[in-house]
Amino acid sequence: MNHNIEPGTIAEVGIDREAAAHCLTLLSSLEGAANVQLWPADAGVWNNVVIEAVTPQQTYYFKQYREFADIPNYSPPRIPTEQRAQVAQIAQTAAAESFIDGYRLVPAVLARDNTAFVMEAVPDADNLLGYLSSGQCPEAITTALPAALARFHSAARSEYYVDTPLSDNHFRDYKVDLQYHNVAQSLDPERGQILRDFAEWYKQQQECMAHGDLNSKNVLITSGGTAHVIDFEQAHLGTPAYDLAFILSELFIAEIQHKQNPAFHNLSRAFAERYLGALEGYDSSRVAREATLHLAAQVIYRFKGPSHKVWTSYVTDEAREEVLEKAIALIVSEPQPVTAVL
Incomplete structure (x- = not known):
């Protein structure tokens, strides 16, 4: 050779x-x-x-x-x-x-x-972060991607993977502590406790396989407009709402940053509605409520985590304050469905 x-x-x-x-x-x-x-x-x-x-x-x-x-x-x-x-x-x-x-x-x-x-390889592709930061909104983000994510969660139920390394959740728990517990420290005592309790509750959940790191650098968009997902190394047994909120957090931020751009109007809600409409085998209303607390934590982490410059350097100070105010307000003991707060 x-x-x-x-x-x-x-x-x-x-x-x-x-x-x-x-x-x-x-x-x-x-x-x-x-x-x-x-x-x-x-x-x-x-x-x-x-x-x-x-x-x-x-x-x-x-x-x-x-x-x-x-x-x-x-x-x-x-x-x-x-x-x-x-x-x-x-x-x-x-x-x-x-x-x-x-x-x-x-x-x-x-x-x-x-x-x-x-x-x-995914030919002729750029990551979604590049699109969002430059004010571009590919159609596949609210069509193919949420529908396919729902099919993945519907098919990849935990019972198929309990005897695999996916059931070892040491890395998942590390990420939850890194993100949710660290975010909780920046909140007032009541909201901080709600988020800490939620994080510990999530560590006990094993409903399905979750991608675990569904951020905008792991979503690729080709020149033909198709969406693709890579980097499953942080996959774990968790819940559908975790992945849903992970990607929603970045759409939510971009939507506020580019609120003068009609292409971004109702972007995150359209994604969530498409996803929940395609999800099978779960109580969609329960998933939607759980996703709200995940969304709040993930949005705040995008601004306060150690890699914040990667995710939000394109966001203006004015948009940042608006995003954080809205995200913090979502942290309540009885959250509304994510589709009602987007």
Whole structure:
């Protein structure tokens, strides 16, 4: 097999040699994976390696999981590399089979081993954050994406995954503490206690598989307008409302920032209504009420968490104050359905 990589090329473009060799090994099992060009890709903050692999036939992405390193502002639990990889593979494979609305929104995993996998690439795509920050609102955000997310939650019930690493919720609980408990510290005592109690309640819930990190960088929009979802490594057993509120928080923020733009009017409500209308096997009114408290916490965290500049640097001070005032007001002991407060 001719990989067509000169000895210095990998180092010159910033790719770890061990990871590159690992990538090429997995690619060798795929038809036509010859004459490969490798390029580094954004791997986020969790000490993964991501490589874009381009062949004459198509483009792939390789993702390798490693032990959590010391990360500024974060102290994740030391989950074994193999477990992290297995969670991502199980979740993405399940999602690829059910995250569908006329087309498959989740790239298929094509080759894998204990610590890495190769998946399809999403061609000609940019992340949703870029669209939202620049005042663009792709139609798929309120059509295909919420409907497909509902199908995923309807299909991926927890009973199918209790004997898999998805049932180990150490990382989920770490994220809940990082976000919800930290947000609670910034609130008045009554609201802070409501949010802390809610966070502890959520840790006991295991209704379905949740993506766990459904933010706007993990939603891709192609030049043709289709939406796609990636990065399932934080998947866990939780509730549908968690994922719903996670992405709603960013739509809610963008809607207020761009309230003079008609394309953003009722954006978050349209998403929630489409999602709840497609959700099967749950009490939609209960999901909607739970989502309100998740939404409040996630919105506040987008402004006060350690990575706030990533998510909200485009938001003006005036919009920020309006968003936070509305989000804080949602934290009550008997929340309204999310569709009533958006």
